[in-house]
Amino acid sequence: MLLDCVIIGGGPSGLNASLVLGRARKKVILFDENKLRNAVTHESHGFITRDGIKPSEFKRIAREDLMNYPDITMENQRVTDIKKENDAFVVRAEDGRRFRSRKVLLATGLKDELPAIEGIHQFYGKTLFSCPFCDGWELRDRPLVLISEDNRAFHMAKMISNWSNNLAVCTNGNLIFSEEQKEILIRKQIRVFDDEIAALEGESGRLAKIKFRNGNELFRAGGFVTTGLTQAAPFAEVLGCKMNNMGGIETDTLGRTNIEGVYASGDNSILAPSQLIIAASEGSKAAIGIVHDLVNEDF
Ligand SMILES: Cc1cc2nc3c(=O)[nH]c(=O)nc-3n(C[C@H](O)[C@H](O)[C@H](O)COP(=O)(O)OP(=O)(O)OC[C@H]3O[C@@H](n4cnc5c(N)ncnc54)[C@H](O)[C@@H]3O)c2cc1C
Structure with missing residues (x-):
């Protein structure tokens, strides 16, 4: 089966992107190895309606929302490799299975080095x-x-x-x-x-x-x-995405990178302040960009 989009990373950015794509009736798989950047904290602040929430609880509620949409599949595992083959991206998961997709969204976040x-x-x-x-x-x-x-x-x-x-x-x-x-x-x-x-x-x-x-x-x-910041996953560089001078992935306002079919959202752009609500909103914008591009290609 050819998927519409594979989303890599189930933090607020990938979760919100999945919601928007699922509601747009796109066939998507969300991969997540569950190493959230803020996992070291007991509480997250500043997200209206969720101020003071535990990071794991935020994620549980978000995943519950996604279960309402039949075109979203969630895979709790790591993506190990992405390659472009002909017109599709071939995404390999840790269990060895391969998935073909028209688009890929990198919502993989950052790693902090103390x-x-x-x-x-x-x-x-x-x-x-x-x-x-x-x-x-x-x-x-x-x-x-x-x-x-x-x-x-x-x-x-x-x-x-x-x-x-x-x-x-x-x-x-x-x-x-x-x-x-x-x-x-x-x-x-x-x-x-x-x-x-x-x-x-x-x-x-x-x-x-x-x-x-x-x-x-x-x-x-x-x-x-102040921590050292590095990409949590190597895919942007492997796929040839242009990076900014801080090591973040360069995108337009709807998450498009310079590589056709590859989108990025959330902390991994580094330029936006790091906040759950900003990562979620960027995920939403990238999902809208992906839907625009899919509809334009098919219309
Ligand atoms: C100590 C600390 C405290 C913070 N407190 C707050 C706060 O109170 N309020 C707030 O708004 N923000 C807070 N933040 C910032 C917030 O955590 C980030 O802005 C937010 O998590 C970014 O979301 P994201 O979806 O871009 O990335 P992340 O939340 O980091 O999610 C990325 C996900 O992608 C997954 N992933 C990566 N590579 C792969 C792969 N190859 N295959 C599958 N999955 C993969 C990771 O495992 C992870 O689950 C805090 C950050 C830190 C470090």
């Missing part, structure tokens, strides 16, 4: 987060730290100061601020620690202090970290 600091993993997603728009409210007015090793630090510090005026920035031995930026931070009473970090300490996911290699300690109740 700085190599002892103890950091036990706090990530509990009291140490990557985005103040997602978790700033929960940390408001607390003594916070921003851990950042690169030039995103100044912008992030500025943003975080919106939620707490007790902020310190730790660069873990990296000299990343210009003299002018340092002066501004001092004026705003944001302390900068350039010393190398030995470890983060605390209990049950609650950050308590930062220990520096020079023996000093800084007491903090939570904070933010």
